[in-house]
Amino acid sequence: MKTNTIVKIALQVGFLIAGTRASEMAAEALRLPIPGSILGLLALFALLELKIVKLAWIELGAEWLVAQMLLFFVPATVGIVRYKPLIVESGVAILATILLSTAIVMAIAGLTGERSGRARGGEAAS
Amino acid sequence: MPFVWPAVTVLVYVCSKRLYARTRKLYLTPLVVTPAVVISLLLLSGSSYDAFDRGAHWIGDMIGPATISLAVTLHKHLHVLKKHVRAIAAGATAGGLAAVAVSAVLARLFGLAAPFMDSLAPKSATTPVALSVSGALGGVPTITAVATLATGLTGMIVGPLLVRWMRIRSSAGRGILLGTAAHAAGIAKAFEYGADAGACAGIAMICTAFVTLCAAAPIMSLFQ
Secondary structure (H helix, E strand, O other): OOHHHHHHHHHHHHHHHHHHHHHHHHHHHOOOOOOHHHHHHHHHHHHHHOOOOOHHHHHHHHHHHHHOHHHHHHHHHHHHHHHHHHHHHHHHHHHHHHHHHHHHHHHHHHHHHHHHHHHOOOOOOO | OOOHHHHHHHHHHHHHHHHHHHHOOHHHOHHHHHHHHHHHHHHHHOOOHHHHHHHHHHHHHOHHHHHHHHHHHHHHOHHHHHHOHHHHHHHHHHHHHHHHHHHHHHHHHOOOOHHHHHHHOOOOOOHHHHHHHHHHHOOOHHHHHHHHHHHHHHHHHHHHHHHHHOOOOOHHHHHHHHHHHHHHHHHHHHHHHOHHHHHHHHHHHHHHHHHHHHHHHHHHHOOO
């Protein structure tokens, strides 16, 4: 990566962090039932569509953040070490519930989505 | 030395990403390998979780900016989303409602007490939504945080298998399947199928968050 690109990504990520803080404060001040990050997502999408925020201002930084998303989940995952008693006591039942329900939800969501897409003659029937 | 653990975390992440890119084995996803290696290092070095968290919590704080960044994905793929708006709305609504009901039924079936049912019900929603819904229902946020995370992990590993077995061929169907059930972790996985699937997963995650916010309390009142 060129130095130029790295500087651009860093600046744009900084801008996106500032936007996150702003939307978190807005969601709190307005006592909205939705979290700040979802409010910020919707607000930034609207600003992009209205061309108030230009795509070029944030594109590199945003795509870098999305590409590294898994890294940002690591601290929370490592946090599992704090819940040893819970895992020992009810871990198997919790895990079974999570595994089965997630698979069922994915099957329902995936099939419903695929069927609705096909009904409209989308790309589904390839 | 507050910078050691974040440096270790990033280094392990970069290596595991390379490993995954080379092998493409589902169980070698960076979201499994990185925490496993970091936890092992924590335990081997005798460090506490607090020492890790003091240095590395800012890495977790980046989930917010990464979520907001999905606006760019949605903006760039608006034409795809417009084409699939009905499929996404139908899939995420059906999946979001099922997530709450099925989790509660299974939790009861496996003998878990009521606070566990309330804690597990919103786990397909994105973490901040799941936490606030869990609190409102009478669940334990700590359990919800762990369960939501485990749901994301499960979705990343089981999702691609279901895509293959159920022959979900459209990028919309794949994105809906992953984004509805497994929030941001599912989105990250969906991007491996392409930006279209990733964008559909992003919208599906947002729809599921709203469905969970609106429908979790009425559904859970049926289990009183």
